Amino acid sequence: MLLILFVSIFIASTFAQTPVYQAPNFHQIVDFNKTAYAGTWYEISRIPNFIEFNEICSAATFEYNEPL
Secondary structure, rough: OOHHHHOOOOOHHHHOOOOOOOOOOOOOOOOOOHHHHHHEEOOOOOOOOOOOOOOOOEEEEEOOOOOO
C-alpha cells in the first residue's frame, strides 16, 4: 500500500513540473522607449509567493543610464 502511495506521489510530482504547452517565442522590441519605461511602477496585482510574504503596495523604480 505504501509503495503505491509513494509511486503515485512520485509520478504526480514529475508531471506537475512538465509543461503541457509550447513555450512562447519572444522577440526583441525594436522601437522600445527606454525613457518611458523609466520611473516608478506600482504593483496592482500579483500571485502570492514566499519572497513577497505579507508585502503590500509594492513599487519598483527603474532608471535609464546612458551607455558609457
